[in-house]
Amino acid sequence: MSDQLHQIGAVADRVGLSLRTIRHYEDVALVIPSGRSAGGFRLYTDADIDRLGQVKAMKPLGFSLEETARILELQVIIDGGAAADDDLQQMESFAERAEAQCRQLSRQLADARQLTSRLRDGLGNAGAAARTPSWR
Amino acid sequence: MSDQLHQIGAVADRVGLSLRTIRHYEDVALVIPSGRSAGGFRLYTDADIDRLGQVKAMKPLGFSLEETARILELQVIIDGGAAADDDLQQMESFAERAEAQCRQLSRQLADARQLTSRLRDGLGNAGAAARTPSWR
DNA sequence: TTGCTCCTCACGTCACGTGAGGTGGC
DNA sequence: TTGCTCCTCACGTCACGTGAGGTGGC
Numbered sequence: 001m002s003d004q005l006h007q008i009g010a011v012a013d014r015v016g017l018s019l020r021t022i023r024h025y026e027d028v029a030l031v032i033p034s035g036r037s038a039g040g041f042r043l044y045t046d047a048d049i050d051r052l053g054q055v056k057a058m059k060p061l062g063f064s065l066e067e068t069a070r071i072l073e074l075q076v077i078i079d080g081g082a083a084a085d086d087d088l089q090q091m092e093s094f095a096e097r098a099e100a101q102c103r104q105l106s107r108q109l110a111d112a113r114q115l116t117s118r119l120r121d122g123l124g125n126a127g128a129a130a131r132t133p134s135w136r
Numbered sequence: 137m138s139d140q141l142h143q144i145g146a147v148a149d150r151v152g153l154s155l156r157t158i159r160h161y162e163d164v165a166l167v168i169p170s171g172r173s174a175g176g177f178r179l180y181t182d183a184d185i186d187r188l189g190q191v192k193a194m195k196p197l198g199f200s201l202e203e204t205a206r207i208l209e210l211q212v213i214i215d216g217g218a219a220a221d222d223d224l225q226q227m228e229s230f231a232e233r234a235e236a237q238c239r240q241l242s243r244q245l246a247d248a249r250q251l252t253s254r255l256r257d258g259l260g261n262a263g264a265a266a267r268t269p270s271w272r
Numbered sequence: 273t274t275g276c277t278c279c280t281c282a283c284g285t286c287a288c289g290t291g292a293g294g295t296g297g298c
Numbered sequence: 299t300t301g302c303t304c305c306t307c308a309c310g311t312c313a314c315g316t317g318a319g320g321t322g323g324c
Contacts, residue, residue, distance in 0.1 A: 009277065019278090024314055039322040041278055057251055060244040065313075071255070091255065098252040105248060108196040109241045115193055116234040119207070119227065145303065155304090160288055175296040177304055201287075278322065285315070296304065 005035060005043040015052045022052065030069045031055060062101045067094070141171060141179040151188045158188065166205045167191060198237045203230070 012019050025031040026042070031051050035043035044052075051072065058068055074091045077083050083091075148155050161167040162178070167187050171179035180188075187208065194204055210227045213219050219227075 007278075018314080020314060020316085023280095028313090037278095037322080039278080040280090041322070054251075057247045060241075060248045061251065095252065095256040098248070098255055102245065102248050102252055105196075105241065105245045109238065109245055111193045112196045112234070112238050112241060115190075115197065116231065116238050119234055120231040143304075154288080156288060156290085159306095164287090173296080173304095175304080176306090177296070276323095279320075281318090283316090283318105286313095287311105289311070290309090292307090292309105294305075297302095 003045065005045060006049065008033075008042045008044070011044045011049055011052065015049060015056060017052060017056055025052070025055065025065070028065050028069070030065050060101070060105060061098045063094070063097075070094075139181065141181060142185065144169075144178045144180070147180045147185055147188065151185060151192060153188060153192055161188070161191065161201070164201050164205070166201050196237070196241060197234045199230070199233075206230075 006014075008019055008022055012022055015022075022031070023042075026033065031048060033042040034045045034048055037043055054072065055068055058071070063071065071091070071094055074083075074087055074094070077087050078091060142150075144155055144158055148158055151158075158167070159178075162169065167184060169178040170181045170184055173179055190208065191201075191204055194207070199207065207227070207230055210219075210223055210230070213223050214227060
């Protein structure tokens with residue numbers, strides 16, 4: 001864990017987000033760089049980079065950026081042992097939504113794989129009758 | 137396969153899309169209802185409903201609605217045996233992107249599950265050090 | 273000094289959500 | 299006739315993309 005500071009370009013390469021996305025996360029107060037250079041360049045610590053990585057990893061869970069910020073805040077509160085009942089209930093509710101989203105992602109992945117193999121086979125719609133889809 | 141006609145509300149319930157989404161798909165010429173009632177109500181055939189279901193199932197593949205329309209068109213062309221070389225190449229390219237997206241979905245699902253269990257455990261960021269994340 | 277990287281507006285985009293005000297049809 | 303369902307605008311939203319025009323720093 002070095003306490004080196006990183007410019008936004010290096011951070012974007014490492015985490016795999018666009019410059020615009022990282023700047024947007026600052027606009028909405030989701031990930032604020034710990035510092036700025038004399039000339040105004042954003043400077044990110046390793047902790048900032050970890051936070052960006054967490055935000056990126058959470059994207060498939062389908063929360064809004066505002067909700068994501070709240071979840072990260074709740075983690076800090078709960079980890080610090082300073083959680084009120086309301087905080088715990090809120091986190092519980094987020095966790096339930098996350099689990100539901102995982103189940104949906106799992107189904108979507110299965111469907112996506114089936115559709116993808118069909119794309120390559122050039123079977124097109126013909127194979128669709130083989131197994132009755134959910135909307136029938 | 138009945139040739140009954142369905143109003144948009146019944147279609148939305150069956151397929152699991154919002155009214156607005158189904159209307160939007162008509163706006164962008166992705167799924168056009170086969171008919172209209174005398175009073176202007178959209179009327180969907182079973183084939184229309186299948187098409188909506190396919191579009192919905194393809195959403196996780198990450199194509200734009202315009203690309204989705206092209207893929208459905210290509211399926212018809214290829215199934216009909218009337219595909220030019222260019223059509224086959226384009227479908228091949230779509231299939232490759234779909235496969236890449238499947239791989240990404242698979243990784244995202246794994247990460248999402250890990251994150252989700254961490255949410256419920258209230259471990260928060262503490263567990264993040266256990267396995268080095270990709271951006272380190 | 274030359275590039276390469278970064279900066280701040282600010283408008284554009286994609287896929288819809290959300291009323292507002294009005295009408296069809298069993 | 300009463301509801302419930304549907305209709306068409308049309309503006310709003312979310313998460314960024316995409317230049318435009320200008321400057322920082324090894």
